[in-house]
Amino acid sequence: METNKNGRILPLFILRIAVGWLFLHEGLYKLFTPGWTAQYYLAQSEGPLQGLFQWMISNEVITEIANYGVVILLIATGLLLMTGFLERVASAAGMVLLVFFYLSYPPFGEISDVMAEGNYLIVDKNMIMFLVLWVIWKMRPGKQWGLDRLMHGAWGKEQRA
Amino acid sequence: MNRRDLLKGLAGVPFIGAYGYMFARKMVAEKTEEAGAFQKFVRSKILPSGAERSAQTSGGKKVRIGLVGFGIRGKQLMKSLGFMTPEDIDRMNDRQRKLFQDQPDLNIEITGVCDLYKPRLEEAARAGANNDREGSASFNRKPVKQYGRFEDLIGASDVDAVVIATSDHWHGPVAVMAANAGKHVYCEKALTQALEDVFSVREAVKNNRVVFQLGHQNRQAESNRMAAKVVQAGLLGSVNLVETTTNRNSPNGAWVYDIPEDAGPHNVDWQRFLRNTNTPFNKEHFFRWRLFWDYGTGLNGDLMTHEYDSINQMLNMGIPEIVTTTGGVYHWKDGREVPDVQQTVLDYPSRNFSLLYSASLASNFYRPKKVMGDEASIEVGATLKMFVDSESKMYEEYLNNEDILPNQPIALTQDMQAQLDAVSSATEKYFASRGLLYTSQGGRMVDTAHLHLAEWLHGIRTGAAVSCGIDEAFEEGITAMMATIAYREGRVVRWDGERVL
Numbered sequence: 318m319e320t321n322k323n324g325r326i327l328p329l330f331i332l333r334i335a336v337g338w339l340f341l342h343e344g345l346y347k348l349f350t351p352g353w354t355a356q357y358y359l360a361q362s363e364g365p366l367q368g369l370f371q372w373m374i375s376n377e378v379i380t381e382i383a384n385y386g387v388v389i390l391l392i393a394t395g396l397l398l399m400t401g402f403l404e405r406v407a408s409a410a411g412m413v414l415l416v417f418f419y420l421s422y423p424p425f426g427e428i429s430d431v432m433a434e435g436n437y438l439i440v441d442k443n444m445i446m447f448l449v450l451w452v453i454w455k456m457r458p459g460k461q462w463g464l465d466r467l468m469h470g471a472w473g474k475e476q477r478a
Numbered sequence: 479m480n481r482r483d484l485l486k487g488l489a490g491v492p493f494i495g496a497y498g499y500m501f502a503r504k505m506v507a508e509k510t511e512e513a514g515a516f517q518k519f520v521r522s523k524i525l526p527s528g529a530e531r532s533a534q535t536s537g538g539k540k541v542r543i544g545l546v547g548f549g550i551r552g553k554q555l556m557k558s559l560g561f562m563t564p565e566d567i568d569r570m571n572d573r574q575r576k577l578f579q580d581q582p583d584l585n586i587e588i589t590g591v592c593d594l595y596k597p598r599l600e601e602a603a604r605a606g607a608n609n610d611r612e613g614s615a616s617f618n619r620k621p622v623k624q625y626g627r628f629e630d631l632i633g634a635s636d637v638d639a640v641v642i643a644t645s646d647h648w649h650g651p652v653a654v655m656a657a658n659a660g661k662h663v664y665c666e667k668a669l670t671q672a673l674e675d676v677f678s679v680r681e682a683v684k685n686n687r688v689v690f691q692l693g694h695q696n697r698q699a700e701s702n703r704m705a706a707k708v709v710q711a712g713l714l715g716s717v718n719l720v721e722t723t724t725n726r727n728s729p730n731g732a733w734v735y736d737i738p739e740d741a742g743p744h745n746v747d748w749q750r751f752l753r754n755t756n757t758p759f760n761k762e763h764f765f766r767w768r769l770f771w772d773y774g775t776g777l778n779g780d781l782m783t784h785e786y787d788s789i790n791q792m793l794n795m796g797i798p799e800i801v802t803t804t805g806g807v808y809h810w811k812d813g814r815e816v817p818d819v820q821q822t823v824l825d826y827p828s829r830n831f832s833l834l835y836s837a838s839l840a841s842n843f844y845r846p847k848k849v850m851g852d853e854a855s856i857e858v859g860a861t862l863k864m865f866v867d868s869e870s871k872m873y874e875e876y877l878n879n880e881d882i883l884p885n886q887p888i889a890l891t892q893d894m895q896a897q898l899d900a901v902s903s904a905t906e907k908y909f910a911s912r913g914l915l916y917t918s919q920g921g922r923m924v925d926t927a928h929l930h931l932a933e934w935l936h937g938i939r940t941g942a943a944v945s946c947g948i949d950e951a952f953e954e955g956i957t958a959m960m961a962t963i964a965y966r967e968g969r970v971v972r973w974d975g976e977r978v979l
């Protein structure tokens with residue numbers, strides 16, 4: 318029974334590690350790139366959030382908050398997903414970030430997409446990652462493989478006792 | 479909690495460890511790569527120019543400025559000086575307004591404006607009065623003095639300095655008169671539209687020792703300044719060919735400007751617009767003067783001068799010995815006199831190099847400036863890129879070590895002009911790509927014309943040198959006139975060191 322469960326959880330566990338890895342690396346990379354700012358990314362955005370982004374970069378304080386916010390969220394989400402701690406919170410946070418990324422440069426077949434590094438129509442990597450996080454949010458592999466197990470385990474036992 | 483719980487609970491941790499190890503290794507590798515021998519060598523030759531831009535004083539008394547010519551450019555220069563009409567301030571979006579409000583105060587006053595078209599004159603007077611950069615909600619100042627004759631503005635005792643943004647054919651007379659009255663001059667390019675004027679402006683400025691700056695704001699752009707350093711440090715070896723260009727493809731880019739409906743003899747002072755001619759009133763001539771030889775010099779004065787000056791900024795090569803120009807009206811067959819496709823070759827036999835200027839107003843295919851040397855070349859656009867020649871001797875060692883790849887771009891600046899949301903039209907994008915709109919200073923976007931005007935004012939206050947003074951202006955003026963003469967007379971034009979032959 319236990320082995321069976323392991324077999325089912327393993328791919329989900331690896332998926333969670335992989336997505337966490339991506340988030341963590343994006344965050345750390347930005348953190349260590351001198352002068353990195355979300356400004357250019359936001360400025361060039363032509364999607365439905367353009368107005369919001371233009372407003373954000375027109376204010377220095379908000380641009381700064383956006384810069385730190387993105388980096389901190391990426392790193393925190395990455396670490397939580399890799400350790401499997403609070404994985405539902407982490408998946409939800411990651412999903413919100415991904416919705417932003419998706420809508421900043423929506424792959425709706427515009428000519429400007431030629432600059433993207435692959436070829437996408439509607440479905441892109443952000444969307445796939447979003448779906449992955451949704452699966453994790455639903456299936457909660459961390460209850461088996463991850464720090465959430467210790468939490469739940471501890472509580473579960475207490476409650477049973 | 480048992481052992482299995484603990485192991486499974488911590489299952490993710492080894493991955494974090496693995497990630498951390500690899501990330502650290504990557505960082506270390508990039509650090510060493512970053513400070514490669516080649517970069518070290520280049521950096522030792524050139525330092526970022528931001529640091530040495532001299533701190534500019536704007537203390538002391540206000541400089542009192544009179545503006546002559548409030549058309550497209552006059553309005554832009556007023557903005558760069560910190561003055562706009564309240565209505566224009568209302569019309570800007572938040573971002574543009576912020577950029578404008580953040581522009582440093584130059585401690586000046588606009589004490590008079592002059593234009594030949596009544597609505598513009600009135601608008602200029604409102605802009606000039608807007609000392610506090612207010613929108614129309616709070617603005618209630620009296621317009622500044624309006625002059626119909628530039629002679630009166632120059633003669634006014636409350637004008638210390640004159641900014642000239644008229645059509646090209648009036649630059650000379652206005653500049654000469656201002657200098658002779660002891661007023662400092664900021665004059666738009668091209669220096670003049672007539673050869674004699676080039677000499678008379680120089681004479682007047684030198685005799686009266688006024689501070690003169692020609693409107694080539696490219697002098698302030700970071701990528702141009704860096705390019706000048708690269709060239710002057712000898713990093714390209716010997717420069718033998720320079721290719722500069724203009725490519726535009728829109729009515730606006732081809733100078734087919736809107737003609738206001740209401741304009742007519744009642745509000746345009748046509749007689750004062752004419753200089754040596756007797757043409758009957760003609761709206762098209764007044765508003766699209768760039769198309770006709772009586773008022774402008776076509777591509778030569780309008781766009782080649784910018785290209786020429788930015789190369790002069792790098793190479794200090796001065797006036798060419800031999801000039802040829804060919805081309806024609808090949809696309810815009812709208813009655814214009816000046817060519818829309820043109821090639822001008824400026825030759826410098828005693829300096830062993832040629833400068834090619836190639837222009838089309840009917841294709842906006844992007845061609846950055848190229849400065850070619852026997853060791854390396856640079857491409858100057860909004861950013862500056864260097865390409866090491868595969869036959870280079872100077873860089874042989876770096877090429878052999880695969881420190882660099884031959885003929886692959888190496889970025890030398892990261893200018894902020896990529897960020898073009900504050901500017902919009904195709905013509906503006908063209909200008910931005912030539913370093914004529916914005917540059918970055920300490921990570922902020924700054925209007926280059928503002929910097930250029932600030933440098934002029936600094937010169938007025940302290941006597942410090944300006945970057946496009948009368949000598950550079952003289953070189954620009956003679957060169958542009960040689961190109962015009964070469965085209966109009968269909969011949970090779972020469973400079974013997976003192977005269978155009």
Ligand SMILES: NC(=O)c1ccc[n+]([C@@H]2O[C@H](COP(=O)([O-])OP(=O)(O)OC[C@H]3O[C@@H](n4cnc5c(N)ncnc54)[C@H](O)[C@@H]3O)[C@@H](O)[C@H]2O)c1
Binds near residue numbers: 548549552593750780
């Ligand atoms: N440095 C740059 O990037 C840059 C950019 C654009 C234009 N310019 C230069 O600025 C100058 C003006 O160009 P523009 O596009 O604004 O032209 P424009 O036709 O829009 O404006 C010229 C103005 O000058 C006025 N004027 C002409 N003769 C006059 C006189 N004798 N007295 C008083 N006013 C007079 C006209 O009434 C007109 O309003 C040109 O020399 C042009 O080369 C420079």
